Amino acid sequence: MSHAVVQDARPATPAPRKGSLSHRALPRWAGVGFAAVSIALAVGIGLAFDLHSKVQWGLIAALLFIAVSYAVTTAVENKRQAKDRVATSLVWVCFILAVIPLASLLWTTISRGTKVLNGYFLSHSMAGVPGFETGGGVYHALIGTLEQVGLATLISAPLGLLTAVYLVEYGKGALAKSVTFFVDVMTGIPSIVAGLFILTLMLMFELQPSGFMGSLALAILMMPVVVRSTEEMLKLVPNELREASLALGVPKWRTIVKVVLPTAIGGITTGVMLAIARIAGETAPIMLLVFGSQLINTNPFEGAQSSLPFYIWEQYRVGSDAAYDRAWAGALVLIAFVMILNLVARGIARWKAPKTGR
Structure with a gap:
């Protein structure tokens, strides 16, 4: 009986008020x-x-x-x-x-x-094919883009990486501020300006148009992107890792090579791929320095070459239906090229990322 009285004496649960945490959802x-x-x-x-x-x-x-x-x-x-x-x-x-x-x-x-994108289109050039007729392919432009972008990457990626390491790990004083200032200025430089700069050097030293000249202009456009992205990735590496390595008596350069860079390799690779995507679609430097060609030229250091952006512009300028189809197919190849590079970069970043254990 007393137990029942105790249960009856318990206060009733109040109804949820408006604005309380118990409400309809x-x-x-x-x-x-x-x-x-x-x-x-x-x-x-x-x-x-x-x-x-x-x-x-x-x-x-x-x-x-x-x-x-x-x-x-x-x-x-x-x-x-x-x-x-x-x-x-x-x-x-x-x-x-x-x-x-x-x-x-x-x-x-x-x-x-996809109207003309097939094996023939990817394995043949425009040699001997009038622009207003069907046929021809993009092979010569694809070879030119691969070589020009590859050379630009070989030039700018090491320089950009070393510059970023200097700014983050060693840079102090007026020199570091000057380098940072010029990197910021170069980030927004128009592609035509880079092309005109290399064209001036060509005229001064009487050099002939080639894929390498275009690669130099593309490297100028690519370098500040690599520097800025790598710099941000290096700043994200915890200082505790550097301090732990230095406390064990490891030299600073070895700490950078064995600890800092492997930790940030994923972001660095992604930044380089972004820089490649930035230059892969540039047309103005190629028009000024490479001149374009209908023939297959596998030597980037001699003779005119073509590239995918130049090929797209060239076919669009022709104005025929067949040329428009080739231009759209070239644009699709360029998009696929950049996408494949990004997938490869992600694979490399995951492969080289530091392994974390439990």
């Missing part, structure tokens, strides 16, 4: 539902007002998505959660608006570039 799929409702309403509004532009439909759907998210969340949960959902909705809307042009460009390039 929307399901996880609410955002998908809001998006579906917004798209349906936007389509209805577009048809009702005879809006022909799909861009207008998309903007209306984005605004409705934000408004519906705020209204429903306010009614079901509270205003604080509604503001949080509005912020999340804005992030999603901005993300989609940024991805749509990229996806559209990629789809257009694939759909139009």
Whole structure:
């Protein structure tokens, strides 16, 4: 009897108050539902007002998505959660608006570039093929791009890496500030300026156009990207690792080679790949220094060469349907080239990354 009285004497659990942590919540799929409702309403509004532009439909759907998210969340949960959902909705809307042009460009390039992209196109040049006729290929331009970008990487990657190591590990005083200043200035230099600089040297020393001349201009464009990305990756290496190595009596140069660089190798490789992607699509230096060629030239140190960007511009300038198809196919090859480089870089970074044990 006394036990029952004790149970009856316990205070009743108060009902959840408005604004407390115990309140109704929307399901996880609410955002998908809001998006579906917004798209349906936007389509209805577009048809009702005879809006022909799909861009207008998309903007209306984005605004409705934000408004519906705020209204429903306010009614079901509270205003604080509604503001949080509005912020999340804005992030999603901005993300989609940024991805749509990229996806559209990629789809257009694939759909139009696959018309003539085959083994023949990749293994033949444009030698003896008039620009307004079908046939020909991109082999000579692909060889030129591989050699020119490869030489530029061999020049700029070691110099950029050593410069970044100096700035992070040794750089102090006026010299380091001057190097940092010039690296920042070179980061935004137009490609035509780099081409004109090498062209001036060619005229001074009476040098002939070649793939190597183009590689020098590309190296100028690539070097500041390598320096800046490598510098940031080296700064992310914890100082405790350096201090532990130095405390064991390891020289500083050996600490950099055996501890610092292996720790940051993933980010350094990614930065180099970004720099390669930066120069792979440059056309102006190639036009000035390499001149372009319809023939296959595997010697980058002698004679005119072509490249994928120059090939795309050259075919577009012809203006025929066959040339347009070759231009789109060349653009697709260039995109695939950069994508393969990034995949290889990720594989190397994962392979060379320090192994962590339990």
